[in-house]
Amino acid sequence: MSTTEDRARAAMRAIASTVGDAPPLELSQPGRAGRGGRGAGDRSRETGRRWRSWAAPLTAAAVIIAVAISLVLVKNLPGGDRAPAGQATATSGPAGSLPAGVPRYYVALKQIPPKRPTYLDSSFQYAIVVADAGTGKTLATFTPPAHTIFQSVTAAADDRTFAVLAVSPAGRFQNGQGTVTGSWYKLVITPGSAAPDRVRLTRLPVKPWSWTAALEVNALSSPGQIYASALSASGQELAVADIPAVPAASKPRNWTEVKVFSVATGQLLHDWTADDPAVRMTNARTIWQGAVPLGAPGLTWIDQDRALAVATSSGGPGPVTGTVRRLDVTGPASGSLLADSTVLWSGQLSMNDPGHGGGFTLNDWPPQVTADGKSITGDTFTPLGAKPGQADFGTLPLTAGSAADGKLRLVYRAVIPPLTEGEAEYAVVWASPSGDTMIVCVATGSGQSFPQKARFMVVSHGRSTPLAIPVSMVASLMTGIAF
Amino acid sequence: MSERPPLTPGDDVRGPAAAGDADAAAGVTALYQAHAVGLIRLAIVMLGERTAAEDVVQDAFLGLYRHWRRLSDPAKALSYVRSSVLNGCRTVLRARSRPRPVEPVPLAGQSAESAALVSEEHQAVLAAIRALPGRQREALVLRYYADLSEAETARAMGVSRGTVKSTTSRAVAALARMLQEES
Numbered sequence: 065m066s067t068t069e070d071r072a073r074a075a076m077r078a079i080a081s082t083v084g085d086a087p088p089l090e091l092s093q094p095g096r097a098g099r100g101g102r103g104a105g106d107r108s109r110e111t112g113r114r115w116r117s118w119a120a121p122l123t124a125a126a127v128i129i130a131v132a133i134s135l136v137l138v139k140n141l142p143g144g145d146r147a148p149a150g151q152a153t154a155t156s157g158p159a160g161s162l163p164a165g166v167p168r169y170y171v172a173l174k175q176i177p178p179k180r181p182t183y184l185d186s187s188f189q190y191a192i193v194v195a196d197a198g199t200g201k202t203l204a205t206f207t208p209p210a211h212t213i214f215q216s217v218t219a220a221a222d223d224r225t226f227a228v229l230a231v232s233p234a235g236r237f238q239n240g241q242g243t244v245t246g247s248w249y250k251l252v253i254t255p256g257s258a259a260p261d262r263v264r265l266t267r268l269p270v271k272p273w274s275w276t277a278a279l280e281v282n283a284l285s286s287p288g289q290i291y292a293s294a295l296s297a298s299g300q301e302l303a304v305a306d307i308p309a310v311p312a313a314s315k316p317r318n319w320t321e322v323k324v325f326s327v328a329t330g331q332l333l334h335d336w337t338a339d340d341p342a343v344r345m346t347n348a349r350t351i352w353q354g355a356v357p358l359g360a361p362g363l364t365w366i367d368q369d370r371a372l373a374v375a376t377s378s379g380g381p382g383p384v385t386g387t388v389r390r391l392d393v394t395g396p397a398s399g400s401l402l403a404d405s406t407v408l409w410s411g412q413l414s415m416n417d418p419g420h421g422g423g424f425t426l427n428d429w430p431p432q433v434t435a436d437g438k439s440i441t442g443d444t445f446t447p448l449g450a451k452p453g454q455a456d457f458g459t460l461p462l463t464a465g466s467a468a469d470g471k472l473r474l475v476y477r478a479v480i481p482p483l484t485e486g487e488a489e490y491a492v493v494w495a496s497p498s499g500d501t502m503i504v505c506v507a508t509g510s511g512q513s514f515p516q517k518a519r520f521m522v523v524s525h526g527r528s529t530p531l532a533i534p535v536s537m538v539a540s541l542m543t544g545i546a547f
Numbered sequence: 548m549s550e551r552p553p554l555t556p557g558d559d560v561r562g563p564a565a566a567g568d569a570d571a572a573a574g575v576t577a578l579y580q581a582h583a584v585g586l587i588r589l590a591i592v593m594l595g596e597r598t599a600a601e602d603v604v605q606d607a608f609l610g611l612y613r614h615w616r617r618l619s620d621p622a623k624a625l626s627y628v629r630s631s632v633l634n635g636c637r638t639v640l641r642a643r644s645r646p647r648p649v650e651p652v653p654l655a656g657q658s659a660e661s662a663a664l665v666s667e668e669h670q671a672v673l674a675a676i677r678a679l680p681g682r683q684r685e686a687l688v689l690r691y692y693a694d695l696s697e698a699e700t701a702r703a704m705g706v707s708r709g710t711v712k713s714t715t716s717r718a719v720a721a722l723a724r725m726l727q728e729e730s
Binding site: 068069073075076077078080082083084085086087207 | 572575576580581583587589592595605608609666668669670672676691719722723726
């Protein structure tokens with residue numbers, strides 16, 4: 065019979081063994097109570113779980129600078145007023161001065177110097193930064209756990225719930241290849257009135273899976289490889305686009321899979337696959353980002369979470385065809401991505417040269433599909449005679465045959481006059497359900513020091529509202545910031 | 548050069564200056580990545596609840612970060628943070644022992660998972676350990692889970708070796724009594 069000491073030892077080791085990993089470390093500035101303040105136990109009892117929510121991220125306390133954003137003239141061109149009035153996905157809070165309907169909070173992946181080279185990038189890792197876009201206040205910063213890289217972030221429509229994709233390599237890469245595992249964290253913001261805002265980061269119960277990743281640019285797809293994640297507007301489902309785990313999927317790049325998981329339980333709710341060049345998930349952005357893609361937004365929940373817009377591209381080198389499909393989540397499912405979806409739009413993607421006269425561009429693909437499923441937004445339109453550095457954002461209809469006559473009918477357009485800081489890159493990082501209000505980013509700089517400056521702003525019907533988002537949030541734009 | 552004042556877990560001082568932030572962040576993050584799991588395990592044994600355990604460890608590393616400039620010997624960072632974890636556990640346990648107007652919210656996720664992974668026999672033993680007075684429980688955990696020597700346990704608890712010996716002995720006796728009564 066075992067002694068009391070043995071029984072105690074065995075029981076303590078048993079419960080200790082249930083801890084297999086540690087959550088990301090959050091380090092913040094002073095401002096909380098120290099000795100005499102409330103302890104962790106108090107917080108745990110009251111909230112179940114809560115991470116601190118202090119002011120500035122430590123990894124770049126000297127870097128976070130409020131960018132002086134000048135007001136930018138926004139032209140509201142003909143057609144702008146025809147944009148349908150959409151239902152707001154979020155409301156701006158009292159702390160900020162944001163236009164109605166514009167999300168107050170954002171979550172961004174901010175570059176931080178790694179302590180050691182990572183498997184993917186020898187220069188940077190990413191911390192999760194949670195901040196108020198109106199006031200510029202940083203609510204929380206989470207540094208990644210060991211051997212983990214935060215890769216992309218996606219938001220629900222409640223302005224409170226986010227999901228972050230994390231990728232972890234299993235050991236060192238050999239000959240540029242290695243096994244990585246993808247998993248997700250759920251981030252929830254609980255705004256406080258008297259108390260500070262609370263931010264909570266927990267691992268999603270979706271079972272992680274692994275794939276073979278390669279550092280080689282343009283490497284072949286690998287079964288399991290994750291291309292995109294999208295949190296539903298309700299925050300209850302997580303859609304993931306990947307390469308299905310079938311042996312044949314490692315050869316041609318035509319395999320695509322779309323899965324939908326329950327955020328609450330991690331249960332797989334839906335699973336569609338296809339083996340067809342027309343629906344493959346590879347795209348220009350993915351290839352440029354390397355073999356472990358940053359989760360480009362090829363998936364968008366639309367129509368009040370009743371469907372997913374699946375944006376794919378095919379072809380190249382040479383002409384590239386873009387396709388946006390509607391995949392009904394609530395209808396009967398055969399498991400075939402092609403059979404269960406309908407084409408919303410398909411056409412050749414332009415290279416955005418001034419002579420083309422506008423259109424959906426390869427540079428901006430996959431696009432931001434609006435939540436109503438009727439249009440896409442982006443820096444999609446370059447007018448003839450545009451001056452270098454001019455930012456031109458448009459909302460274009462996403463209806464079958466809209467490009468049949470070669471002319472796209474602009475729904476809404478905002479033009480920002482030329483900037484003077486040198487090279488510029490533009491992106492739409494959030495759009496209202498109808499696409500008549502956008503959060504855009506114009507980043508400028510040159511060479512290795514790009515970006516040096518950045519302007520995040522809300523553009524809507526001839527007005528722009530600057531946002532207090534620092535230039536350091538530009539690093540992984542598109543997939544690295546979500547509102 | 549002025550001598551740095553001694554560092555005590557729970558001190559409330561200014562955080563690292565901006566210029567030293569990177570060093571502090573790198574040092575603390577490295578320590579966290581190397582030891583966080585072990586410390587969360589220690590805390591969950593003490594508290595029986597993963598959420599609180601993670602919070603206590605998070606707080607301990609946050610304290611280390613804030614005190615980084617005053618840390619005279621970085622090699623002592625681990626013992627400092629371990630002491631902070633123990634302090635944090637004591638705080639949680641003290642708070643639990645006070646009357647509460649509202650019952651704690653049931654924990655979802657990790658705690659349910661933990662409970663499912665621990666057998667009934669172990670759960671019974673853990674319940675008995677949790678019923679021990681705080682100091683006895685601490686001594687038991689440090690001696691029989693963390694496998695610290697009497698001297699190390701004494702240093703971690705801030706008591707004499709004799710106190711460790713007697714406290715541990717009383718803890719084992721009390722535990723045996725509770726387990727016997729239960730069966």
